[in-house]
Amino acid sequence: MQVGVYKPVASDCHAETEESGAEIIAADAMNLWNAAGNPRTLAEVCPQRFRAPLAPTRAAAAEGKTVNADQLHRAAESWLSGFDVTIIEGAGGLLSPLADGILNLDLAKQLAPIQLVIVTANRLGVIHQTLATCAAAIHGGMTPAGIVLCDTSENLDASANENAAEISRYTPIPILGRVGFGSSAVPWADRLLD
Ligand SMILES: Nc1ncnc2c1ncn2[C@@H]1O[C@H](COP(=O)(O)OP(=O)(O)OP(=O)(O)O)[C@@H](O)[C@H]1O
Numbered sequence: 001m002q003v004g005v006y007k008p009v010a011s012d013c014h015a016e017t018e019e020s021g022a023e024i025i026a027a028d029a030m031n032l033w034n035a036a037g038n039p040r041t042l043a044e045v046c047p048q049r050f051r052a053p054l055a056p057t058r059a060a061a062a063e064g065k066t067v068n069a070d071q072l073h074r075a076a077e078s079w080l081s082g083f084d085v086t087i088i089e090g091a092g093g094l095l096s097p098l099a100d101g102i103l104n105l106d107l108a109k110q111l112a113p114i115q116l117v118i119v120t121a122n123r124l125g126v127i128h129q130t131l132a133t134c135a136a137a138i139h140g141g142m143t144p145a146g147i148v149l150c151d152t153s154e155n156l157d158a159s160a161n162e163n164a165a166e167i168s169r170y171t172p173i174p175i176l177g178r179v180g181f182g183s184s185a186v187p188w189a190d191r192l193l194d
């Protein structure tokens with residue numbers, strides 16, 4: 001199976017060397033690219049990159065630029081049509097802006113029919129964050145296909161083993177699985193393809 005990966009726009013990007021003029025890189029894009037076996041080029045995985053650790057719209061503005069909204073969409077279509085499966089990672093949350101007037105949710109809707117998967121950090125607060133994100137998606141006309149909980153620390157808080165069950169009490173959206181801290185593979189990955 002050919003897997004494509006795309007990060008429409010990234011902020012908080014850095015050059016790997018101090019050399020002046022060195023390309024800035026998005027860590028998320030590098031992780032996606034390596035995980036997928038390096039499809040196309042890293043620049044195509046994330047064509048629009050900005051330095052400031054801000055929402056992409058503000059990070060672009062800090063460089064006197066704007067995020068190109070047409071390119072967000074055009075490049076996504078190219079990945080989606082060229083691969084069996086393409087994973088598109090947003091920036092920030094579902095209602096965070098990607099380009100002026102365009103939230104992650106708006107891009108997802110433009111690309112429909114795609115499957116929306118909500119990935120959340122498995123720690124105290126995740127019940128609200130997950131349910132609020134699901135509610136926002138449904139309100140916006142896109143029911144998520146599933147939820148993934150990520151352990152983002154080796155020191156889990158007391159909620160970590162209960163969050164999945166607790167979230168399931170309040171939404172019918174399935175929890176596809178949990179990713180252990182530092183895991184590079186999960187046995188339930190094929191659930192993402194259903
Ligand atoms: N299962 C995991 N094990 C180890 N680290 C993890 C795990 N899941 C997430 N992380 C780490 O948590 C941090 C946040 O992850 P990620 O960048 O995917 O978050 P995000 O919510 O998509 O953020 P944003 O889109 O705003 O950049 C990253 O540094 C990532 O390496």
Ligand SMILES: C[C@H](N)[C@@H](CCCCCC(=O)O)NC(=O)O
Pocket residue numbers: 009010011012028052053054055056090091092093095096097
């Ligand atoms: C800097 C972060 N890591 C992220 C941008 C997060 C913006 C959040 C904005 C908000 O919702 O308030 N950038 C990115 O995913 O490329």
